[in-house]
Structures are given as structure tokens and as C-alpha cells.
Amino acid sequence: MTDPTADVPAVAVVGVHGHGASHVARALQAQAEGRARLTAVADPRAGEADHVPTGVARHPSLDDLLAAGVPDVVVLSTPIHTHAELATAAMEAGAAVLLEKPPTATPAELDALLATSRRTGRPCQVGFQSLGSQALDHVRERVADGRLGEVTGWAATGCWMRPRSYWQRSSWAGRRVLDGRVVADGVLTNPLAHSLATALAVAGRQETADVLAVDPDLYRVNDVEADDTSSLRVRLRESPDLLAAVTLCAGERGEPAVVVEGTAGRATLYYAVDVVVEEVPGRPPLVTRHARTELLDDLLAHLRTGAPLRSPLADTGAFTAVLDAVTRSAPPHRVEERFVERVPLPGGDEHRRLRGVEEAVALALSRRALFRELDLPWTRTP
Ligand SMILES: NC(=O)c1ccc[n+]([C@@H]2O[C@H](COP(=O)([O-])OP(=O)(O)OC[C@H]3O[C@@H](n4cnc5c(N)ncnc54)[C@H](O)[C@@H]3O)[C@@H](O)[C@H]2O)c1
Numbered sequence: 001m002t003d004p005t006a007d008v009p010a011v012a013v014v015g016v017h018g019h020g021a022s023h024v025a026r027a028l029q030a031q032a033e034g035r036a037r038l039t040a041v042a043d044p045r046a047g048e049a050d051h052v053p054t055g056v057a058r059h060p061s062l063d064d065l066l067a068a069g070v071p072d073v074v075v076l077s078t079p080i081h082t083h084a085e086l087a088t089a090a091m092e093a094g095a096a097v098l099l100e101k102p103p104t105a106t107p108a109e110l111d112a113l114l115a116t117s118r119r120t121g122r123p124c125q126v127g128f129q130s131l132g133s134q135a136l137d138h139v140r141e142r143v144a145d146g147r148l149g150e151v152t153g154w155a156a157t158g159c160w161m162r163p164r165s166y167w168q169r170s171s172w173a174g175r176r177v178l179d180g181r182v183v184a185d186g187v188l189t190n191p192l193a194h195s196l197a198t199a200l201a202v203a204g205r206q207e208t209a210d211v212l213a214v215d216p217d218l219y220r221v222n223d224v225e226a227d228d229t230s231s232l233r234v235r236l237r238e239s240p241d242l243l244a245a246v247t248l249c250a251g252e253r254g255e256p257a258v259v260v261e262g263t264a265g266r267a268t269l270y271y272a273v274d275v276v277v278e279e280v281p282g283r284p285p286l287v288t289r290h291a292r293t294e295l296l297d298d299l300l301a302h303l304r305t306g307a308p309l310r311s312p313l314a315d316t317g318a319f320t321a322v323l324d325a326v327t328r329s330a331p332p333h334r335v336e337e338r339f340v341e342r343v344p345l346p347g348g349d350e351h352r353r354l355r356g357v358e359e360a361v362a363l364a365l366s367r368r369a370l371f372r373e374l375d376l377p378w379t380r381t382p
Contacts, residue, residue, distance in 0.1 A: 013075045014042045015079075023077050040069075042064065043058075075098040076098070077100045083105070087099050087113055088112070110317065113313060132294060148260060148278075150262060150263045153242075157244070160254075186218065194271060210236055213235040218326065246361070251358065274289060274290045336378065340352050
């Protein structure tokens with residue numbers, strides 16, 4: 001008897017703990033709907049993965065997984081500094097790749113990976129899931145239709161919280177460099193990287209050459225090497241500047257957003273929830289909610305029909321140029337303890353809150369200024 005699922009694409013997930021658990025769940029969802037089969041996983045800790053059903057092959061590494069059989073799609077949800085090597089191996093073996101963000105830790109790795117993708121003919125989708133949202137298309141259309149007048153600036157913003165345990169969960173967490181390799185695990189390049197990537201996508205400036213200059217302004221409140229509170233200005237080719245102001249040291253979690261400022265109004269894209277709020281003076285706000293295409297489904301559709309990817313590797317040049325400027329900049333400024341409140345959490349955990357950071361983020365956006373240009377006491381060296 002022939003296997004009725006034999007024509008359904010085989011998907012493997014590499015890195016199954018942490019964020020990888022959501023990829024396992026999504027692959028299982030696609031399997032339940034008959035669009036894919038989760039055939040294998042790879043992780044040095046694959047044996048501890050209770051969320052992976054029995055019957056799914058478990059391997060300690062991607063090499064072992066590929067030696068046992070090449071799936072149609074490899075989903076990579078591993079530490080940033082492993083991305084280039086693992087994605088290269090998967091494509092060389094003949095698999096399409098869904099690669100978590102940030103795609104690579106350096107522009108040289110991105111160029112090499114793009115060359116591998118072109119040579120092998122294997123597509124690579126990058127895990128900026130906000131780019132799967134139709135909210136993005138909506139904002140682009142409103143801007144193109146002139147609903148906001150002339151665009152005067154793009155912004156990326158987010159106020160999140162990350163407890164001490166987040167920074168302690170893995171050896172690479174909060175590192176700029178690990179064992180001589182660039183890791184780039186700062187707020188702008190990892191947890192709130194979506195804000196930056198989505199702002200660049202809304203602006204239609206995703207190529208390396210679109211980034212003319214980057215002025216990073218980085219701070220750290222936690223005991224980490226990388227930045228956890230940062231602002232940054234990107235000068236873009238034939239476009240207004242992009243300003244980013246983000247933190248992981250807020251008092252409570254706020255919805256991150258991309259903001260488009262125009263001469264006639266403003267659009268705020270709450271990219272994590274697919275909601276757009278358009279404000280034009282003299283009119284009530286227009287609030288729209290949008291559907292989202294999952295990036296795995298989008299990649300499977302691409303394999304089936306050749307339809308363009310929503311978040312292709314080739315569209316991450318500008319993001320990677322900004323990431324590179326951040327990783328090459330001076331280390332983040334250490335915020336003095338007197339500006340920080342230590343909030344105890346259950347289980348002996350702790351969150352460090354930078355007092356007034358939400359107001360600082362709002363001010364940075366409204367004045368289109370970096371934190372260090374705002375005369376904030378915590379930005380200064382004593
Ligand atoms: N798109 C999003 O919203 C989102 C959210 C969180 C994390 N991420 C990204 O997902 C990736 C993983 O982040 P995380 O926070 O889950 O990391 P993590 O360190 O918590 O987990 C990484 C997992 O990969 C495994 N692993 C490590 N090296 C491996 C290797 N060489 N081969 C196979 N498995 C390996 C680990 O055992 C672990 O299971 C990062 O790129 C991160 O930026 C994306």
C-alpha cells in the first residue's frame with residue numbers, strides 16, 4: 001500500500017527548546033492540517049524534549065539528522081552564532097531553510113549564505129514573523145496613497161521586560177562576542193529586532209546599499225555585555241531617517257510598534273498583534289486588524305507554487321548592515337545603579353527596571369532624538 005503522506009513535505013526542526021518549541025508546535029499544526037510532516041528534530045538536548053512526539057526521529061546534531069535523510073525543509077532555531085554554518089549545511093544537503101532571526105551575525109556571513117542559496121537553488125526564509133502580516137501591506141498602501149501626506153520619519157519602538165533568568169538561560173545570552181565569534185544578542189539585534197526589520201520593510205529600504213549611516217546609542221542595565229536599552233538613527237537612501245528607541249527594562253510590557261510620521265498624520269503598526277492605528281488630525285483614529293501568514297506555511301507555498309517569500313534572506317541586507325554597526329560600535333554604556341529599581345520575581349528571579357525609560361522612549365520618538373541627545377541623567381558617565 002502507498003503511504004498517503006509521502007507527497008507531503010518533510011520538515012525538521014533544529015533547536016527545539018526555547019523559541020524552537022513554537023516551531024515544533026507550528027510544524028505539528030501544519031501536519032495536523034495535512035500540509036507538512038514533522039519527521040525529525042536535532043538538538044544536543046533532544047532527549048529532554050517532551051513536546052516532541054514519539055515517532056519523530058531525534059538527533060544530537062544537524063549533521064546526524066542530514067546523514068539519516070534530507071528533509072524538504074529545515075527550521076533553524078539555534079543560537080545566532082550557529083546560524084550561518086547550520087543554514088549552509090542544510091542548503092548544501094538540498095533542504096529549504098526557515099532561519100530564525102537575526103539571520104547571521106555579520107554581513108560577510110550573510111553574503112556567503114546568499115551565495116550558497118543562489119548556487120544550491122534552495123530558498124531561505126528568515127524568521128521575522130511580523131513580515132508575514134498583511135498589516136504591513138496595509139501601511140505601505142496607505143503611505144503610497146498619500147494618506148499621511150509626505151513621510152517625514154520612520155520609527156521603531158518597544159518597551160519590554162526581561163528577567164535575570166532570561167539572560168542566564170544560555171551561554172550566548174546577552175553576549176556581543178562568544179569564543180571569538182560575533183553573537184549580537186542585544187535588544188536591537190535580537191529581542192526587539194522585529195521592530196527594526198519591520199520598520200525597514202515598511203520604509204521599503206531592505207538592501208545593504210539603502211543604509212547610508214548608522215548612529216548607535218547603546219546602554220546596559222543588566223549584568224550583560226550587550227545593550228538592553230538603546231536608541232539608534234539610520235540614515236536611509238532617498239528616504240527620511242529611521243529612529244529606534246527600545247528597552248528591555250520597562251516597568252511593564254508595552255506593545256512594540258513601527259511608527260510612520262507624515263505631514264498629514266501618523267500610522268502606528270503594532271506589528272506583534274497585526275493592528276494598525278492611523279491618526280490624522282480632525283478625524284477619529286482608524287484602527288484596523290489584519291491577517292498574518294505563518295512563515296513556515298509561506299515557505300511551503302513557495303516550494304509548491306514558486307510564489308515570492310514574505311521574508312527572504314535577500315531582504316535582510318539593510319537589517320544586517322544596522323546589526324553590524326551595532327556590534328562594531330563601542331560597548332554599551334553601563335547605567336548607574338541609582339537609576340535602577342530591582343523588582344523581585346517569584347523563584348528568586350529579578351527584573352531590573354530603568355526608572356523613567358518609557359518616558360525617555362516616548363520623548364526620543366517625539367523629538368526624533370537619541371537618548372544621549374535628550375539630556376537624560378542615566379545616559380551620562382558620572
Ligand atoms: N522570531 C521570534 O520571535 C524569536 C523569539 C525568540 C528567539 N528567536 C530566535 O530563535 C533562535 C534561538 O533562540 P532561543 O532564545 O530559543 O535560544 P536558546 O539558547 O534558548 O535555545 C536554543 C536551542 O538550540 C539548541 N542548540 C544550540 N546549539 C545547537 C546546535 N548546534 N544544533 C542544534 N541545536 C542547538 C539548544 O540546545 C536549545 O534547545 C535565535 O536566533 C533567536 O534570536 C526568535
